[in-house]
Amino acid sequence: MVRKSLQDKISVYGAAPVSDPILSHTLAIIVDNEPGVLARVVGLFTGRGYNIESLTVAETDHTKKLSRITILCSGTVHIIEQIHHQLERLVPVHYVSNLTLEGAHIERELALMKVVGQKEKRIEALQIADSFRAKTVDTTLDSFVFELTGSPEKIDAFIDLMRPLGLIEVSRTGIAAMARGKKGI
Amino acid sequence: MANAKPKMKLVKQAPAPKKIAEAKNVFGKKDLTGAEIVIQAMVDNGVDTIFGYPGGAVLPIYDALFQQKKIKHILVRHEQAALHAAEGYARSTGKVGCALVTSGPGATNAVTGLTDALLDSIPVICITGQVPTFLIGTDAFQEADTTGITRHCTKQNYLVRDVNKLSAIIHEAFHVAKSGRPGPVVIDLPKDVQFAPGSYTPPAKTDLTRYQPRTMPDMSKIEAAVEMIANAKKPIFYTGGGVINAGAEAAKLLTEFVRMTGYPCTSTLMGLGAYPMTDKQHLGMLGMHGTFEANWAMHDCDVMINIGARFDDRVTGRLDAFSPHSKKIHIDIDASSINKIVRADIGIVADATEALRAMIAVWKKKKYTPNASALKSWWKEIDGWRSVKCLNYKQSGNIIKPQYALEKLQAAINKDKRESFITTEVGQHQMWAAQFLKFDKPNHWMTSGGLGTMGYGFPAAIGAQIAHPNALVVDVAGDASILMNIQEMSTAVQYKLPVKIFILNNQWMGMVKQWQELLHGERYSSSYTESLPDFVKLAEAYGGIGMRAETPAELDKVIAEMMKTDKVTIVDVCVDQRENCFPMIPSGKAHNEMILSADAEKFDKTLV
Numbered sequence: 001m002v003r004k005s006l007q008d009k010i011s012v013y014g015a016a017p018v019s020d021p022i023l024s025h026t027l028a029i030i031v032d033n034e035p036g037v038l039a040r041v042v043g044l045f046t047g048r049g050y051n052i053e054s055l056t057v058a059e060t061d062h063t064k065k066l067s068r069i070t071i072l073c074s075g076t077v078h079i080i081e082q083i084h085h086q087l088e089r090l091v092p093v094h095y096v097s098n099l100t101l102e103g104a105h106i107e108r109e110l111a112l113m114k115v116v117g118q119k120e121k122r123i124e125a126l127q128i129a130d131s132f133r134a135k136t137v138d139t140t141l142d143s144f145v146f147e148l149t150g151s152p153e154k155i156d157a158f159i160d161l162m163r164p165l166g167l168i169e170v171s172r173t174g175i176a177a178m179a180r181g182k183k184g185i
Numbered sequence: 186m187a188n189a190k191p192k193m194k195l196v197k198q199a200p201a202p203k204k205i206a207e208a209k210n211v212f213g214k215k216d217l218t219g220a221e222i223v224i225q226a227m228v229d230n231g232v233d234t235i236f237g238y239p240g241g242a243v244l245p246i247y248d249a250l251f252q253q254k255k256i257k258h259i260l261v262r263h264e265q266a267a268l269h270a271a272e273g274y275a276r277s278t279g280k281v282g283c284a285l286v287t288s289g290p291g292a293t294n295a296v297t298g299l300t301d302a303l304l305d306s307i308p309v310i311c312i313t314g315q316v317p318t319f320l321i322g323t324d325a326f327q328e329a330d331t332t333g334i335t336r337h338c339t340k341q342n343y344l345v346r347d348v349n350k351l352s353a354i355i356h357e358a359f360h361v362a363k364s365g366r367p368g369p370v371v372i373d374l375p376k377d378v379q380f381a382p383g384s385y386t387p388p389a390k391t392d393l394t395r396y397q398p399r400t401m402p403d404m405s406k407i408e409a410a411v412e413m414i415a416n417a418k419k420p421i422f423y424t425g426g427g428v429i430n431a432g433a434e435a436a437k438l439l440t441e442f443v444r445m446t447g448y449p450c451t452s453t454l455m456g457l458g459a460y461p462m463t464d465k466q467h468l469g470m471l472g473m474h475g476t477f478e479a480n481w482a483m484h485d486c487d488v489m490i491n492i493g494a495r496f497d498d499r500v501t502g503r504l505d506a507f508s509p510h511s512k513k514i515h516i517d518i519d520a521s522s523i524n525k526i527v528r529a530d531i532g533i534v535a536d537a538t539e540a541l542r543a544m545i546a547v548w549k550k551k552k553y554t555p556n557a558s559a560l561k562s563w564w565k566e567i568d569g570w571r572s573v574k575c576l577n578y579k580q581s582g583n584i585i586k587p588q589y590a591l592e593k594l595q596a597a598i599n600k601d602k603r604e605s606f607i608t609t610e611v612g613q614h615q616m617w618a619a620q621f622l623k624f625d626k627p628n629h630w631m632t633s634g635g636l637g638t639m640g641y642g643f644p645a646a647i648g649a650q651i652a653h654p655n656a657l658v659v660d661v662a663g664d665a666s667i668l669m670n671i672q673e674m675s676t677a678v679q680y681k682l683p684v685k686i687f688i689l690n691n692q693w694m695g696m697v698k699q700w701q702e703l704l705h706g707e708r709y710s711s712s713y714t715e716s717l718p719d720f721v722k723l724a725e726a727y728g729g730i731g732m733r734a735e736t737p738a739e740l741d742k743v744i745a746e747m748m749k750t751d752k753v754t755i756v757d758v759c760v761d762q763r764e765n766c767f768p769m770i771p772s773g774k775a776h777n778e779m780i781l782s783a784d785a786e787k788f789d790k791t792l793v
Contacts, residue, residue, distance in 0.1 A: 032395065035344060036332055047337050078524070085521035091341040091361055091396050 020076035024053060025100040026107060026177045027084065028185060032092040033059045033067040040090055041069060050075060050083050054109075054152070056174040066094070070177050097185055104180040110173045111155045116143045117166030125165040132158050210385065211253045219348040220245035220379040223312060226355035228255045229388050232283050234274060234651055235259070236267040240287025241327060242314030245379035259651060259680060262672040264291050266644035268298020268369075269670070272307045273648025276631045277606055279432055281308040281362050282648065288314045289327030292373075293334065297638060299369045300338040304635025305455060306430055308367035310358055317377040318346055331373045340368030346375065348383030356391040365398030366519040367430055398518065402535035407543045410490075410514045410531045414544075415553035417488035419563045420448045423471065426455030426634065427493015427517060429627045431537035435459070436627040438541035439492065445548060446555050449567055451479035453494045455634040458624035468567065472500040473770050474616040477575035477779055480768075482567055483508050484776035491515045493537045496526040497635070506775035516540045575768045576620055577784040583736045587614065587689045587760040590740060591621040591661070594687060597744045598622075598657065605629065605657040606649045610642040610666030613695035613766045618661040640669025643686060647673060650682045657685070657748070664690040665714050674727035677753035685747050686755045691762045692717060699765045703780075724755035733757040 031037045038057055045052050054072040059065070073083055080098070087096045099105040113134075115125045122142075129136065129146050132154070138145035148158055152175055159170060179185075210217060210225045217225060223246055227235070236259045239247045250258050261267045264286040271282030286295050292313040302309045313335075316325040332344045341361045343354050351374075358370040414420060422443055428435045436459040443450045443460055450460045451471040460467050469476035471483055480502075483489065489511045494500070501507045507527060515522070515529035516537065523532035533540055580589040598605045607622055608631040609615040615632055624630045631649060633641035646660040660667075667688055677684050689695075697712040724731030730750050734740040740758060747756050767782035 036336065036342070039333070040336055043336055082521060082525060085523075085525075089366075089519065089521055094395070 020078065022074055022076060023080065024072060024074045025080045025098055026105065026175065027071045027073060027087070028097045028099055028177060029069040029071065029087055029093060030060075030095040030185060031067050031069060031090075032094070033065045034092055037067070037092045038069070040092065041071075041087065044086055044090070045073070045083075048082075048086065050079060054174040056176055070175055072175055095185060097179070099177050099179055102179055105177055106180060107151055107175045107177045108149060109152050109155055109175045110147065110149045111159075112137070112171045113146045113148070113159065113162060113167060114143060114169040115146065115162050115166045116168050118142055121165045125162060128158070128161050128165075134158065211255050212249075216382050217385050218245065218249070218379065219345075219351055219374065219381050219383055220249040222348070222351050222383060222385050223355065223374070223379070224249050224253055224256060225385055226352045226388075227283060230356065230359040231280065232256055235283040235285050236261055236270040236274070236648065237285030238262075238264050238267055238287065238291060240289075240291050240314060242288035242316060242376050243285060243291070243312070243374075243379075244314075245376065246285060246312065246314070246374075258285070259647075260676065261644065261647075262675050263670065264294035265297050265640065266647070266670050266673050266676070268295050268302065268309065268311060269638070269641050269644035270648035270651070270676075271309045271311075272298065272302050272305075272641075273608060273631055273645030274652045275307050275309060275648075276429075276645070277628055277649040278652045279628060281310055281359055284309065284311045286311065286313050287327065288316055288331065289329045291327075292329055292331040292371075296334060296338055297636075299335055299371065301633055301636040301638045301641060302369035303338050303340065305633065306367050306426060307369070308362040309369040310355075310362055311369060311371050313371055313373045314379075315344070315373045315375040318375045319377070321375065331371065335371045338369070339371045340366075342371035342373065344373045344375075345378055348378050348381040351378065351383060352386045353391045356386075356388045357393055357396070359388075360393045361396055364396060365400075366427075366522075399520075399534050400518065400536035400539055402516070402533050402540045402543050404543065406531055406533045407540065408547055410516075410533065411544050411547040411551070411553065413488055413512055413514060413531065414446065414448075414490060415548070415551075415555065417448075417486075418556060418559035419482075419485060419487040419566075420446070421468075421482050421486040421489055422448055422450040422460075423453075423483065423489055423491045423494055424450060424456045424459050425453040425492070425494025428456055428459040428537045429493075431493065431518075433627055435493075435536075435538040435541060438538060438545060442541055442545050442548070445545065447560055448490075448555070449482055449564070451475070451483065453497070453500055453634070454619055454632060456494060457619060458627045458630050461625035462623040463625055468571075470619050472497075473502070474620065474766055474768065475500075475770075476620070477573045477768050477781065477785070478567055478570035480770065480776040480779055481570045485566070486511045489513045491517075491529075492540070493517060495522045498526075501526065502770045502778075503773050503775045506777075508776070573781065573786050575779075575781055575785050577782065577786070578764075579784050580737065584761045585734065585737055585740055585758060587617050587691070587758075587764055588621055589737065590687075590689060590734075590758045590760060591617055593740055593744055594659070594661075595622050597748055598659075601657055601748055603655065603657040604653065605659065606631065606646070606653065607659050607661060608632065608642040608645040608649065609661045610663050610669075611637045611639045612663045612666055612697075613691075613699065613764075614661055614663040614666075614689040616696075616766045617689070622661075639663075639666040643667060643670050643684070644673050644676075646684045646686075647676055647680075647682055650677075650684050651680070658683075659685045659687055662686050662688045663695060664688055664692060664717055664720075665694045667720075668718075671723070674724070674729055674753060678728040681751075682753060683751050684753050685750070686753070687747075688720060688755065688757050689760050690717075690720070690757050691760050691764070693762060696766070702765070703769075703771070720755050720757040724753070727753070729753040729755060731755045731757065733759065735759045
């Protein structure tokens with residue numbers, strides 16, 4: 001027998017989580033460069049529903065076979081703290097540093113952008129590239145490939161300006177980041 | 186790049202084995218193949234038993250097993266059972282459990298067991314065969330991307346392409362499986378690597394420094410925690426599987442500390458047995474089907490001392506109403522457990538043994554004493570909740586109540602001189618077992634807590650019985666769960682394992698039915714287990730013993746007989762089909778909003 005009054009009081013689902021503001025933090029992760037390590041790090045994000053906005057990875061110490069992964073992730077303060085601890089738990093992970101929390105740091109990104117156009121548009125593209133200190137790394141009579149290094153915001157701004165001038169392709173590396181000052185990882 | 190190119194060449198041109206450690210290996214010869222290295226490395230890591238199922242891609246290892254006597258291989262009838270048996274072995278001994286399965290379907294069948302071990306933090310090593318390195322990626326026969334598939338359900342996994350790295354990888358796998366928060370580790374081993382000759386490095390010469398989790402607590406935090414504990418007016422210890430995993434010493438220290446303070450203690454499903462459940466300071470299990478007194482004490486406490494538990498949703502209920510007035514101390518070996526679900530006022534990353542030892546030392550050194558008058562009124566409050574007798578049920582007439590069957594089972598166990606181990610499947614019977622059976626020692630209770638795997642209990646019982654041949658091992662089962670790994674009857678018969686399967690048979694998927702009754706308008710969609718087998722005949726067909734009890738009088742007789750059997754025995758206890766498992770905190774409700782059984786005493790503050 002069911003006590004009917006119960007059905008009003010109980011729900012099938014748990015209470016929904018409270019929402020906090022979403023922040024973006026940059027994490028530097030030193031890992032053993034072994035097969036599957038990137039999949040394990042990325043799998044942790046997908047498996048637990050965390051967001052990655054940018055990811056960069058390359059071996060940084062060839063003798064010790066260490067790679068550095070730079071991840072720009074977003075979430076509440078609580079989620080970012082969880083991401084940090086969850087990453088530290090992985091066996092091939094040696095060190096995790098939250099650059100955003102640990103003070104001033106530099107973020108740089110490299111982008112290649114192809115702009116196709118003629119006449120005034122072509123000249124204007126070249127002038128803007130010059131003012132952004134972008135390098136022209138490929139030229140044909142009706143196209144340029146620009147190389148630009150800088151903060152992600154600077155690259156975003158450049159892309160916005162190039163769009164009406166015939167931008168057809170963008171390739172970005174994702175960010176490389178490092179803390180300011182003498183302390184190293 | 187992080188995904189380095191596979192070094193396939195190394196395998197093919199494996200160099201002549203370097204000098205093998207002077208110590209004699211189990212094969213009594215100088216050069217070892219990859220398959221022999223597996224056996225040698227396991228022996229050197231203290232393995233005496235391995236649960237497995239052969240297949241094409243692991244034949245070299247089976248060949249090596251055949252030629253040695255140090256490791257006993259137990260042939261299961263399904264790879265999932267190999268993992269659960271390894272878990273049962275691990276949980277009942279505190280050692281690492283080992284499984285051996287073939288590639289493809291062997292590995293995919295193992296996934297449920299691996300995930301179970303991950304969620305319950307059980308140290309397990311699973312060796313999976315793989316197609317030869319030159320066939321990887323070609324969709325070869327019985328090929329599966331095992332490291333890819335198991336990455337999410339292991340603590341760490343390896344694909345070994347170089348036979349000379351094999352021994353170091355196995356040693357690290359054992360180290361990883363049992364250190365820090367324990368968990369499952371998979372070693373995927375291509376067939377050509379199993380055949381290849383290679384050099385063997387013993388564990389003592391292997392570098393294990395890259396994984397060294399913190400075990401010692403921060404003493405300033407311990408001092409702050411002990412001060413908070415000493416000043417508490419309404420304290421409660423909330424202990425979990427971490428205390429069991431930390432070893433028998435942790436359980437001893439927990440008991441010492443709880444008795445020293447005189448405070449109440451409750452345990453999670455995974456933590457039962459760390460503190461003696463028959464002691465008056467123990468409030469029983471907490472959580473969704475925990476006792477009224479444990480949940481109310483959690484809700485009303487002012488200091489909560491969580492040791493090795495992880496604020497699982499089945500424990501906390503509605504989070505924003507979870508223990509709203511308490512300061513929380515959380516001790517866990519896994520830093521990511523702290524502040525994951527519930528904010529801790531003091532979070533301490535440490536092994537439970539070390540943390541408890543440090544807390545006891547501080548308590549003694551500072552000569553703390555509990556606030557006697559506050560504690561007295563706190564116990565008075567708790568006794569009020571206890572007087573509700575939330576586990577009450579009425580056994581009358583000729584229909585056996587499941588709770589009654591378990592009380593009879595406990596009585597028989599109490600009278601028996603043997604050491605006893607209990608495993609369970611998943612569902613109502615599991616919750617009743619947690620409520621009605623009493624564990625006074627750690628490592629004697631094995632259940633699938635995190636993953637909730639139906640089919641866990643029987644193979645786990647096999648693992649426990651293998652580890653403890655003379656013990657009494659009982660799998661408390663449901664009629665639906667037991668069918669999920671019933672094929673293991675053959676294993677139990679083959680190895681003459683006198684495991685007792687105590688089925689609380691209500692012909693329903695009882696917990697599914699209970700939720701449908703309470704939450705889905707009594708629409709019993711697919712929860713009636715039609716066409717159940719005759720469990721007595723089934724047991725006999727496998728070469729075991731089967732018996733049935735339909736009335737309380739038959740139950741006594743059947744239990745008495747069951748205690749005497751010397752081979753696998755199914756006891757089919759036909760229980761009341763309408764019985765539900767109470768008390769219950771419905772999903773999304775708080776600890777003080779429990780539903781009580783109609784048989785419990787009245788309590789005016791409840792919503793019922």
